[in-house]
Structures are given as C-alpha cells and as structure tokens.
Amino acid sequence: xxxxxxxxxxxxxHTMEQLEKEFPMDLFAEPSYLxxxxxxxGFKEVSEAVGLxxxxxxxxxGTAFGDYDNDGDIDILIINKNDIPYxxxxxxxxxxxxxxxxxEGVKSNRxxxxxxxxxxxxxxxxxxxxxxxxxxxxxxxxxVNAGLGNRTEADIEIRWPSGRVDKQPGVKVNQFYLAREGxxxxxxxxxxxxxxxxx
Numbered sequence: 269x270x271x272x273x274x275x276x277x278x279x280x281x282h283t284m285e286q287l288e289k290e291f292p293m294d295l296f297a298e299p300s301y302l303x304x305x306x307x308x309x310g311f312k313e314v315s316e317a318v319g320l321x322x323x324x325x326x327x328x329x330g331t332a333f334g335d336y337d338n339d340g341d342i343d344i345l346i347i348n349k350n351d352i353p354y355x356x357x358x359x360x361x362x363x364x365x366x367x368x369x370x371x372e373g374v375k376s377n378r379x380x381x382x383x384x385x386x387x388x389x390x391x392x393x394x395x396x397x398x399x400x401x402x403x404x405x406x407x408x409x410x411x412v413n414a415g416l417g418n419r420t421e422a423d424i425e426i427r428w429p430s431g432r433v434d435k436q437p438g439v440k441v442n443q444f445y446l447a448r449e450g451x452x453x454x455x456x457x458x459x460x461x462x463x464x465x466x467x
Contacts, residue, residue, distance in 0.1 A: 269304070269341075269360070269361045269363070269364060269415070270340070270341055270361050270362060270363070270364035270365065270366045270413075270415030270416065270417070271305075271307075271364050271415055271417045272364075272389075272392060272394060272414075272415045272416055272417045272419075273305035273306075273307050273308060273415075274305055274394075274415075275302065275303060275304050275305050275311075276301075276302070276303040276305070276311055277300070277301070277302050277303075277331065277333075277344060278300065278301055278331075279300040279301075279328035279330075279331050279346050280298045280300070280328060281296060281297055281298045281325075281326060281327030281328045281329070281348075281349065282296035282298075282327060296327055297324075297325040297326050297327050298325055298326075298327070298328075299315065299320065299321065299325050300315070300320055300323075300328060300346060301313060301315050301320070302314050302315050302318055302320060320356075323354055326346075326348040326349070326351055326354075327348060327349040327350075327351075328346050328347065328348050328349070329347055329348070329349050329404050329405065330346075330347035330403045330404040330405045330406035331344060331345065331346055331347065331402075331403045331406055332344070332345040332347070332401075332403065332406040332407060332408050332409075333345075333402075333408045333409065334408055334409020334411070335368065335409060335411065335413055336355070336357070336409070337357060338444070338459055339359075339362050340361070340362035340366045340368065340413070340442060341358040341359075341360070341361025341362040341366070341413070342358055342361060342413055343355065343356060343357050343358050344356040344358070345406070347403075347404075347405060347406055361415075362442075364415055364416065364417050364418065365415075365416040365417065365418060365419060365420065365441040365442055366413055366414060366415050366416055366441060366442060367387065367413075367414045367416065367422055367424070367439060367441055367442075367443065367445065368411050368412070368413045368414075368443070368444045368445065368456075369385060369411060369412045369414070369424070369426075369445050369446075369447050369453070370410065370411045370444070370445070370446050370447065370456050370458070371383050371385075371398050371410070371412075371426070371447045371449075372446060372447065372448045372449065373428065373429070373430070373449050374448065374449040374450055375428070375430035375432065375449060375450075376428045376429040376430040376432075376449055377429065379398070379410055380398045380410075380428065380429075380447070380449070381398055381399060381400065381410075381429070382397065382398065382399070382429040383397070383398045383426055383427065383428050383429060384396070384397055384426070384427040385397070385398070385412050385414070385424065385425070385426050385427075385447075386424070386425040386426075386427070387414040387416070387422050387423075387424060388422060388423045388425075389416050389419035389421065389422035389423070390419045392416075392417075392419065394414060396412045396414060398410060398412060411444075416441055419441070420440075420441055421438050421439060421440055421441060422439050422441065423435070423436070423437045423438065423439070424436045424437075424439050424447075424453065426447055426449075428449050430449070432449060432450060434447070434449065434450065434451075436452055436453050439453060443455060444456040444458075444459040446458075
C-alpha cells in the first residue's frame, strides 16, 4: 500500500497435487495470503479484505512482483502448477506517495543487478536491492518501487556493484525515474512523462 512498511505476501500448495485424487480428504490446493505490516509492530492478515478469498485455491509454485500497469503500486502474478496464472492488479496502493527507480549500469552490469538503493525521507530510511527474483521460476520487475506514505520528497543513494556511490537529495515523489550510473536521476523515458499512468 506504499505506506513505507513492506507487506508480506505468500502463496503455497503441495508440489504433488495428484495425491488429492488418491487421498481426497487431504487438500493440496491452498490459499495465498497477504499480511499488512502494522508499522513494524507485526503483521495483520488482510487476505479476505483485499479479495484473495474470492479466487479458487490452487497449487501455486511461484510469485512475481512488479508494477505491470505503471500506476505506482505493486501488482502480483501468481504462478499455478499446471494451470493458468493469476494476475492480482493493485488498484489502491498508489493512494500513498512512491518513487519508482530503474537502474542502468555503466561500469556495473547493464541492468544494475546488485545495486543497493537507500531511500531516506522525513527521518525514515528504507533499503532496497535490484534483483530479479525471490520466488521459484519467477522474475520480478527490475525497478525498485519505494513507498513513502505521506512524505513528499526523498533523498536517494545508490551503491553500485562497481563501488561507485551516487547521491541525489530532494527527489520528487509519484514519478518513474531512470538512475544511470554516474548521472543524476531523470524521468524514465520508457514511461510517458515519467509519471503515473491513467486508467
């Protein structure tokens, strides 16, 4: 929800769903769960409140995260075993402020894999790393989407794999940026106007 506190999503299911045919009392298709971070004081399960209980349970093996519709919040793709995937489009997470950063290495690798991005805003600091995957056979959006709550600007520090460190203060929120190693952040040319898309 871009409040600055990372939420927890997980999906699961037994790897041998065919056992259900032999043991019908044992269900191997399982639900997915979303747990909202209560500002560092634990997590609250909100799966039903956000509509996850409306989709059938599946044997799910992987999950990919990213802003597929370029509206400033994270959407989720669930990979189901021997079945179609589920796309969970987040249509409310952009109510809070955010900054989206795509890295481009020069001395470092082209995509900036391994770059550490430190976002500081109003006494609040969060750490991110550019990486492609966190889940089985799934690849995430390579952009870092930093939720900022009601903060209106942030200081950005990028620690590149090459050892170079780039810093930029006072970055405006609710925009898509390209971070090219050794240069200032600029609007991402892949996104029209570098701003939020309209639905």
